[in-house]
Amino acid sequence: MAIRALLTAVLLLLGGVLQAQPVSYSRDIQPILTQKCVACHACYDAPCQLNLGSATGIQRGASPLPVYSARRAEAQATSRLFVDAQSEQGWRSRGFHSVLGGGDAALVARMLELGRSHAPLPGSKLPEDLDIGIRRENQCPRPDQFDDFARKNPRAGMPFAVTGLTDGEYATLRSWLVQGAPLDGQPPVATAAEVVQVADWEALFNRPGAREQLVARWLYEHLFLAHLYFDRGSSGHFFELVRSRTPPGEPVDVIATRRPNDDPGTRFFYRLRPIQGVIVHKTHITYALSPRKLERIETLFFAEDWQVEAVPGYGPQRRANPFATFAAIPAQARYQFMLDDAEYFVRTFIRGPVCRGQIATEVIHDHFWTLFQAPAHDLYLTDAAYRERVTPLLALPGVQDSLAQLPLLWRESKANRNAYEAARREAYSHTPYPSWSHIWAGNDNALLSIFRQLDSASVRKGLIGAVPQTLWWLDFPLLERTYYQLVVNFDVFGNVSHQAQTRLYFDLIRNGAEQNFLRLMPPEQRQAILGDWYQDGGKLKLWLDYEGIDAGTPSGLRLPADDPKAAFAERLLERYGSLNARPDPLNRCRDARCFRPQASPAVQRIDQRLSALAARPLSQLPAIEYLPEATLLRVELDGGGREVYSLLRNRAHSNVAFLLGESLRYQPEKDTLTLYPEVLSSYPNFLFSLREGEVNAFVAALQQARSAADFEMIVRRWGVRRTHPQFWALFHDLGEHIREHEPVEAGVLDMNRYQNL
Template sequence: MKAPVLAGVLVFLGLTACSQAPEPQPLPSPTPQQVSFTRDIQPILNSRCLACHGCFDAPCQLKFESAQGLQRGSHPQEVYNGTRSEAQTPTRLGIDAHTEQQWRELGFRSVLNPDESGQSLLYKMLQLGKQHPFPPNSKLPDHIELGITRHNQCPTNEQFDTYAKQHPLEGMPLGVAALSDQEYAKLAAWLEQGAPFDKQPAPISQADQKHIQQWERYLNQTSPEQQLVARWVYEHLFLAHLYFSDQGQQTRYFSLMRSSTPPGQPLKPIATAQPNGPYDGPVYYRLQAINDTLVHKRHIALLLDDAKRERIDTLFFATDWQVEQLPGYAYHDRANPFTTFAAIPARARYQFMLDNAEYFIRTFIRGPVCRGQIATDVIRDHFWTLFQTPDQDLFITHPDYAQKVSPLLGMPGQDDDILDAGSNWFTYRDKRNQYAQLRTEAYRRYHPQGAALSDIWNGEGQNTNALLTVFRHHDSASVQRGLIGQPPQTIWWMDFPILERTYYELVVNFDVFGNLAHQLQTRLYFDLIRNGSEQNLLRLLPAEHRQTYLEEWYQGTGLIKRKFSYAPVDIQSPVAESYQTAQPYQELTQKLLSEFSAINAFAEDPLNRCQQDSCARTQEDDWIQQSDKQLTELSQWQVKNTPAMHWLPEVTLLRVHKDTEDTLYTLLRNRAHSNVAFMLGESLRHQEERDSLTIYPGLIGSYPNFIFDLPAQSLPLWLEAMKGVKTEKDFEQVVQTFGIRRTHPRFWQVLEAIQAWHRQQQPLEAGVLDINRYKNL
């Protein structure tokens, strides 16, 4: 994420050669009156800087979600580094250090302290950006590098003059429309006044305090059974932004944390790299208020109300079970949650995850592991996700089977010795494939009739978590409820072992600060999990067709994985479903849309599955329905029939407005591949002529790649212009006419309008969007 941000300040790369800068523009004078951080400065940071400087991948680790991040400053090491040979020291705000001196000892450098000239690094970066604005709506010079592959330079105050000479066009905010005179004047004044902070954490309401006390009391009971359930709940909710009641945009969020201090005392986080990291001493589970500005890419909200606590009681303690000895945090305890939590009824664990399936899928689809192309290279660009009903999951229904296979379900990554990485991988691969073979044999024995649609969890007829859609956006991904878009090439059907392993491998056990061996093993094992989800889906198809579909999904180099990594597909067991054609997969997708329409949040998807006259959302205003109808043809676009798609990025936001109203669509480019069995070499497997579009009425994705903004009456003109594109020059003309380039005078206003629309439509989901991946079209 790198782009605009006032504090993007010290992040930037640039080229090694000097750039010829235009004559510097005069700078506005700082605001003469006293400036307040809370009232005047933080709103600017939130709207102009946080769009690039948030979360682990903030350039130079300079974060603006909170005053603490700004005070902490920058660090030359990047958090995301898939090639490092040694694990990196964690640098999480609020956990790994708590004072400015402690951060300095960890290598962070101030961006606020002035040098002998009286100016801070942040001040100089803002000056550089304001002195060299770009021509309105112009394409940026090619030498300005953008995106997550940019090498951030992170100069110190003493190095700034050299940086400015080499990169005169790379001040802050980077590569976007400049700050307004008023914004710059306020920031300049605040920095001249010594960058004082007046912000205090918002007080916690009495109602929220009551909820905190109830939950902390509940999660810190003393019986071994309650302690084990509390640990399991914590390890499954630590990434959530928890809330007790829906108050719209005023909802307060909290994090569940491990603390060395009990309820009633100040919370002291246990600073292990992973939530199940080893710790000597008593562990307490505490709730801490989130006072940071919310950024969309890591805001995963989950309701934690009285009903949730009652549900936990019902699921986990409805039957009698006992703990002989509480597990510790040794290697095997962390690597295999199936043995660690074996005492807890498997049905309770699985059902809790099903109840909140969107949250759990979102944690690893949008969580820290899924940053960058290599992390997302092993999933398709568009697929549906289903879950096996607990009553038909042998791990749930047959404890003897669960006990037999549990030792085979451990996951790699705990041992990050690079020299042992290869042998570790083969060991875990072989165990997984042994498990897959045992699973196939067990289902043949216990379900000789084969799989049926009734084996798919139906959400008890009301829970829309049962059907999900995942979109991959090249180097990020998103998940939404419902079966969205035209039927995808593949579908995941997850049972409890698949779902829990995915969560532990990509969320609990993944260390974003880990080394090459840890990250490599994590991603390789996830490839096996994805394959397991797809092969489970094949059980719903006739046996004689399964190998054909598997070969279609794993073409070309995918043959290598089919032969040497994956367990053989079951081509013997029957299927309980009947099919009428030689295209059973296509029949299956239509059956899913028909049989599960009651719990399908997108049972009617008129923009992508237009049925005669029903090609619009009938509940919307007439002008929006008209826009819907005009846009339905997008779902038929492919590169081979619409060359404009060749230049269209993965996530394009289309804002359409009329008078004072507006609506939003997301155009999702689904890249087709011969297979997704490898982390590298995607371009060699990309089948561009088969790329397609899904249009979503709303916002999908945390990282918009581009924005088109147009009045409703101009929508037909935009469509015709797009259909008329034959060359890159044609496409650039469409961008120039209808697009919002990074340098557009209204760039920030349009982005704010989109985020305001999202806050209004989905207040619990909304957060600041990240523009580090906004394309220079």
Template sequence: MARVSGITRLKLTALVLLIAGLFLACTQIPRYPVEEPVAARVQSFDYQRDIRPIFEQKCMACHGCYDAPCQLKLTSAEGLERGATTLRVYDGGRLEDAKPTRLGIDASSTAEWREKGFFSVLHGAEDGQLSGLDASVLFKMLELGRANPLPANSLLPDEITIGTGHENSCPSIDQFASYADSFPHGGMPYGTSGLTDEEFATLTQWVSEGAVVRPASYAPGQAEQAMAQRWETFFNQTGTREQLVARYLFEHLFAAHLHFPEVEGSAFYSLVRSSTPPGQPVQPLRTVRPNDDPEQAFFYRLQPLRQTIVEKTHITYALGDKRLQRFQSLFFEPQWEVTALPGYSYAERANPFITFSAIPAKARYQFLLDNAEYFVRNFIRGPVCRGQIATDVIRDQFWAVFEDPEQEAYVNDADYRQKTSPLLGLPGQKSDLLSLGPQWLEYNEQRNKYLDLRSTYYAERKPNGATLDELWDGDGWNQDALLTIFRHHDSASVRRGLHGRVPRTIWVMDYPLLERTYYELVANFNVFGSVSHQGQTRLYFDLIRNGSEHNMLRFIPQNKREALYAHWYQGSARIKHALTYTGLDTSTPVAMDYEGADDNAAVMQRFSQLLLARADKVSGPADTLNRCAQNNCQRAGISSEQQQLEQTLQPLARADGGSLPVISLLPEVTFLRVKQGDQRWVYTLVHNRAHSSVAFMFGEESRFLPDEDTLTLIEGTLGSYPNFSFDVSLDELPDFVEALSAVQKQDGLHKLADRWGVRRTHPQFWDIMADFKRSIEEVSPDQAGILDVNRYQNL
């Protein structure tokens, strides 16, 4: 072998060093050792029996979803073992899509999560010895919180920042000493009353013995197993029609918590695409969206949810024999054929109207209407509705109704459907920064072409104008026909029925609007997407709102439309209308009685009366709390004590920000618990901010109209994110309402909270939050979940 020269040896050394440098440069994502914890032989506590309830009581209210601090999800054993990371899910500034970190999907072992930048919060790696308390981030966080308690029911000091804008430090055990020095009040539970002595002792002992975690058991009975198998068989049929319907259903149910109401004690399930067939353990595909190319054979599977339910992601959908019969009649009794199954190309993902064109359009629309509240709740509780920029496209309170499926143009006219379908595509698939402008312009132009075509078609079809029977009445039984949506600054809620005062706007949704909203905000939305993807989604949702308002204006007298529209789009929004939106139809009349309705308020009042008359069988009891013409209006069917309570509260709902300044000072969602002996009643005070327009992404505060703010009173809790709460005895309720009504400035609200408020530091804070959850369980046990306190304010 020839001798290697000195120069060659230097070159080889340099090459090795270069390769090593490149390798190190490419591996700067934090990597943490896979700990091999050692547990004590005798365990004092069982995780599911003793430890999980503590986390449910005092930890999951913040650590339960995508926005859990440091992605530490404590709702399941798997989330606890995965640990924490500095990687952010919600990031409005990233220029490229981030790699997803969905628990149970994007990694299948602790080792994989460590490779993705997660670190243990339970213990360290100590070479076969118990790592002890000093190696546990979880214990150190609890110890820090206990060492620096806050005075009972006091305001938080300025150094404790709260809300979605709070920056999380996410220290590993090596960084904890520095973190504790910098943030002495950064312990857990963060910014709230702490653990009891017994809870702290229990967790301390559990961690010291190795922090053994055991997943929740899943032991369904025979009836539940049979129902799950029946549905998996339905979803995995091999006929082409059946495959296309299964795909359509999956793309609409993938975010649901499915359950079997006909089976007592049924667990909740999620519908996933799995690489494994029924009968084998589920292995979910790691696609970002439900309509991404699976790139392999797959099966639809029902995967049990072995986690604690948090309300903000709890979107329930019932499966059972009745639902199966409904799907059979909707999708398979009509005669239709599939020439070729669609693929998963860009165009097929962006336009579901073409992808699923073989399925009768009326069947698709009726499927959405059957559970309209479920689909609207998907818009609201899905990952898209997190943050003020994501939600400020809608007003703080409005009603949503739907076109009747027997008259809706798209589902009943094949020629019209063929002309409009190519115009109904949705942006957001191309997420690079350079695509933001071109994608927006392209889809905005298509939408305006569609809206012009739609306006012309409806005007020609009914030259005498819209009629009341074009609005869906729920077929006389379905209460999803009338919905109220509330926006709470950076979150939102939906409830069946028409609640609150007659709003400024009412959305009239047809099939193209309802389907596009779902695909834009749910199926096609990527919570890990770039700023371009998020921007395109937000901008197109603005067009959806505008389209719903255009649909409503058909039902308004033609000579009142411009004034009403101008009331919705004041100031600079008029410029946006000229540049972005399409024009109004001010010539086609309306075939409905508006006699005496001279101004905007009277027009909206008359339209609301017509709506209630059309859907009287499903409208439910009158909202006497908020729309009571007489001061002594009382609701039937409640006790005399509750009648007294509501009569005391009603004046709050009749005022506005001009006559009652405290309305504009209140948080968006305030819970009120009223007690008398063993009785208690729960209400929500919803602050509805008035805006000159909701047409822009930024500068919302400049468009507030505080004198026009209103308050809606709701029995029970509304919203997954309470912003504050009051605890008042029935005897003191008149004093509370009087004191509340007298508040003129923020200091007055703080004084009110001194007496009746439940601050984050209240000794009974966690017990009262749990009682609000119990109040939901008493009325709708299937809908109950842990409330999130990340947005709970410091009053």
């Protein structure tokens, strides 16, 4: 107690000295928040909606209303930073309370002091009864409630359940609060070169004419979530596409509709404005703009002579069926635009403002590959009569969110989707049998790998990991429906009816993508493959909810009957090797040379040794049972620098066809481990850090671990617990690794899911 009192006195004295030298928010405070707070306080899953990535966010303050709720009967008012209110008073009227008022007694100050007075023991495991999960109760005390809150929750101070601020950081923050928490700084400004390109793109989007405006509207609905950048991102600036009441050349006055395809209610202009605040990896969905992309849009959308008399309205039916709304735009142009940057579009399904995606991720397997149907062999593009016949069946649910009508709405959606699948199956049975030419191979977006980590997921170009249990083959209707269902039409603030309809329909989309892939398999093997994907209760779901597969039309591929899926994967890797953006010698080692050929000899030796863990099932590597979904491994090299690897636990399921009871469908004995030399998750669950000379011992320890006690010894020796004295430096080094290798993709990683191992 005496030491703490002395330390407090020193800090207050230091604060008094600093008070004579005004603290700058932008220079002194935001870097501390970025280093110690943004990893939890960003996006909609920030505790109490307190977003600490910008001055605007901390000025907005906190709200007791959680964004993520599976129980609300009515849609919640939106609370999007930089969108739904433009002033502190505007946020107060929306129920947000200040965390800065009161100077030294501000809520932020008291939360920081509570955190310091109950700091966890360095290097220790947190108490088991301390709930650090993302579903813990959202407690958001106001200043007048704080004393009672602190008495009941002494370990809930900030930073929460993690190594805290240094003495200098704490003193700087306290001095700033004593000075009245002044906020300064300016939003990023486009460079001269960016100004010119912004003008070019705004000119494209705001061209007069019904045809031009219909294309602009479709493009906006497909790019509104993007972090747009020019000149290969050299400036570090990113932009977003918004609808504004003001024309180009004037300050942006954003129109805050709930969804991007809602009626703006007034005359508007499409505008590009700089992204404000700290870039966080989980919402950083990048898309490159360039003169070449402008030319591509001209070629795709305006080279063909098509006309439209008037731009459609914004009613519920228009939102529900984008295929009808944008029918005048050639389908070939729409599909090809999405294929050109397929990784971006698939990434929007699983990143972005959702931040907590189990409503979608529980519908997918933990690891699968995705391919795309070639436009020349997509009947929706090539057969106008077929397109007109099936378009009404492609309407999406969720636009109407009545709880009372949920069963009726769902039955109608399911009936339409299955009628479409039946019509599709019949139509394709009269076309040439699918062969390699039917798989799109236009660029390195053609092959994608998706990994699920419980309630988050990631996508990468290339085929990573061992041959997965399932593969998806997406055509234009599948890709576009997924995008509108999970991105454009999805409302994170929506009620339980809207969320349920979204989840249930995505289940049907997944089944459609799987069925499409089965057309590539020998017809006599399709039912067996499908049965492997839908084991146990999944067979009942096949009978109740899904349209039957085509088990008769032959495939144009000549695949062996014993394991056609594995043979297909082998030939895919051979045929599309030049498009495989991420060759994987660690998980698919063929000749005992299990390392990256271009790596240094030292890194090759590390690759080779770590490959002993790659693609192993739990039966061969029992330690998988104790690993979380996304573990990061950091290896310090003797010659300087470090390598970073992702160890992803792929949980096996008997099926992923039901809304509830996922844990009942786990097959842990079939779990596998994918090991790859990149950061493959925005949400690390744990980090191991070791020196190059310890790699052999680390691998051996994991291979020999048979119990929780064995794994505990590994964590004690190499684990970076939340209480590790160097936690923040090591955690942020993962983001620095991304910045070094893919600077455009870099952003602060999220630690809300970092576990207490």
